[in-house]
Amino acid sequence: MWWWIAAAALANGDGSHLWISETARDQLPVGALRDFLEDPAAWEAVRAGSLFPDGGYGVDHPYGEHAHWPPFHRAYRGWIAARWQPPYQGEAALHLGLLLGMISHGTADQVYDGLYMERAREEDGGSDWGQSFDEATEVCFLAATGPQELPPLELPYDALAALLTADGVAVDANTLRRGQAAVNLAVLWASGASQDPERVAAYQAQFPWGCVHQIDEDQPGAPAHEARVVAHAWAQTWAALSGDLAPGGVLDSSPLDGGAGLPEAGVGARVGLFLASPLLSAQVPELALRVVDEAGVEVEISRRLFYRDHSQLLLIEPVAGWTPRAAHTLTLGPVDDAWGEALLTDPWRLHFSTAPPPADTGEVREEPAPSGCSQAGRGERWGPLGLLALGALRRRRRCQTPHTDRQIGETGLTHTQEERVTLPCRRPRRTG
Numbered sequence: 323m324w325w326w327i328a329a330a331a332l333a334n335g336d337g338s339h340l341w342i343s344e345t346a347r348d349q350l351p352v353g354a355l356r357d358f359l360e361d362p363a364a365w366e367a368v369r370a371g372s373l374f375p376d377g378g379y380g381v382d383h384p385y386g387e388h389a390h391w392p393p394f395h396r397a398y399r400g401w402i403a404a405r406w407q408p409p410y411q412g413e414a415a416l417h418l419g420l421l422l423g424m425i426s427h428g429t430a431d432q433v434y435d436g437l438y439m440e441r442a443r444e445e446d447g448g449s450d451w452g453q454s455f456d457e458a459t460e461v462c463f464l465a466a467t468g469p470q471e472l473p474p475l476e477l478p479y480d481a482l483a484a485l486l487t488a489d490g491v492a493v494d495a496n497t498l499r500r501g502q503a504a505v506n507l508a509v510l511w512a513s514g515a516s517q518d519p520e521r522v523a524a525y526q527a528q529f530p531w532g533c534v535h536q537i538d539e540d541q542p543g544a545p546a547h548e549a550r551v552v553a554h555a556w557a558q559t560w561a562a563l564s565g566d567l568a569p570g571g572v573l574d575s576s577p578l579d580g581g582a583g584l585p586e587a588g589v590g591a592r593v594g595l596f597l598a599s600p601l602l603s604a605q606v607p608e609l610a611l612r613v614v615d616e617a618g619v620e621v622e623i624s625r626r627l628f629y630r631d632h633s634q635l636l637l638i639e640p641v642a643g644w645t646p647r648a649a650h651t652l653t654l655g656p657v658d659d660a661w662g663e664a665l666l667t668d669p670w671r672l673h674f675s676t677a678p679p680p681a682d683t684g685e686v687r688e689e690p691a692p693s694g695c696s697q698a699g700r701g702e703r704w705g706p707l708g709l710l711a712l713g714a715l716r717r718r719r720r721c722q723t724p725h726t727d728r729q730i731g732e733t734g735l736t737h738t739q740e741e742r743v744t745l746p747c748r749r750p751r752r753t754g
């Protein structure tokens with residue numbers, strides 16, 4: 323049996339997804355959505371849904387890939403909306419919880435892979451990438467944040483199988499159940515491995531930067547960032563279910579509006595925009611998108627969707643570097659989404675700078691660094707106990723710019739991630 327557990331772990335890193343969903347819930351403001359997630363039955367469904375997409379990988383079935391992406395989430399949302407109205411209780415709570423969990427998973431995968439793993443490929447360029455980055459970072463993260471309890475295994479598999487089949491991926495209930503058992507076992511395995519200091523040290527040696535910087539709450543694409551985006555995506559889904567059909571626009575950006583200290587070139591110079599609904603790759607070259615510096619000079623950029631059609635993460639980077647020590651303004655829109663519906667009806671703007679960030683006035687802080695802060699320990703190899711100590715340090719440390727706080731105020735989301743640490747997730751396969 324152990325061989326099967328180990329194999330599942332190779333295909334799944336889902337303890338991270340459980341942490342991300344929990345952290346996203348804790349960032350939501352008091353209100354109807356937060357109340358819904360306080361329902362224990364709904365919350366356990368969210369946790370199960372947060373693993374569900376990777377179950378397909380565990381049993382080598384395409385339903386897993388399909389459940390990662392917005393087209394299925396949209397179909398599922400429509401199915402729920404046709405049957406139930408708020409308050410969502412009983413069977414309705416079960417399905418809405420599962421949907422929110424799947425959205426958490428798909429959102430997190432895009433953010434982590436597009437922003438964090440891409441940076442790790444640069445920082446850990448000398449590592450053997452034939453080893454599983456997901457497995458290593460999962461175990462390191464659980465070592466820092468603690469083992470995860472398993473979500474329930476009994477889900478409405480008949481209904482889910484019918485939904486997936488109607489959406490073009492024929493699958494039966496038994497296959498879904500086996501997939502969910504596989505991801506649960508993967509979490510169990512990784513939770514156990516995370517308590518073995520020698521094993522954690524070995525994973526850390528494989529990917530020194532990737533393992534350690536997950537617990538940096540300010541690192542683009544790291545679990546704390548993923549959780550922030552998930553909270554936005556959940557709020558957007560809740561609004562859509564409530565009949566709010568206003569264009570969702572840009573849910574999150576990296577850097578946040580007003581961010582400073584962006585490197586002029588390299589992976590760290592990349593700007594990531596997470597959209598409320600997906601685009602098609604063919605739309606990207608035609609997008610109304612430009613960046614000008616403070617002198618009004620347009621900066622030549624490249625742009626792409628991270629992964630494929632129906633992704634929500636738009637990556638923008640300078641062809642020859644951003645203007646040194648200068649403010650920049652990115653303008654996007656109007657834009658329609660992959661279904662031809664309005665995503666942005668007016669131009670949307672993001673302000674960022676390659677000049678150093680203003681001095682941090684917080685009571686506990688460290689030297690400013692290119693990504694904003696919390697770069698201490700970069701390039702160092704922390705032992706498992708050091709990793710735990712770093713996690714505790716990050717929980718105490720608050721390192722946000724005034725711009726960060728303003729952005730959060732505008733979205734209505736509270737920010738409690740300084741009380742949390744970070745975590746990785748699973749990568750959907752490149753299919754397009």
Ligand SMILES: [Zn+2]
Nearest residue numbers: 431748749750
């Ligand atoms: Zn995944």
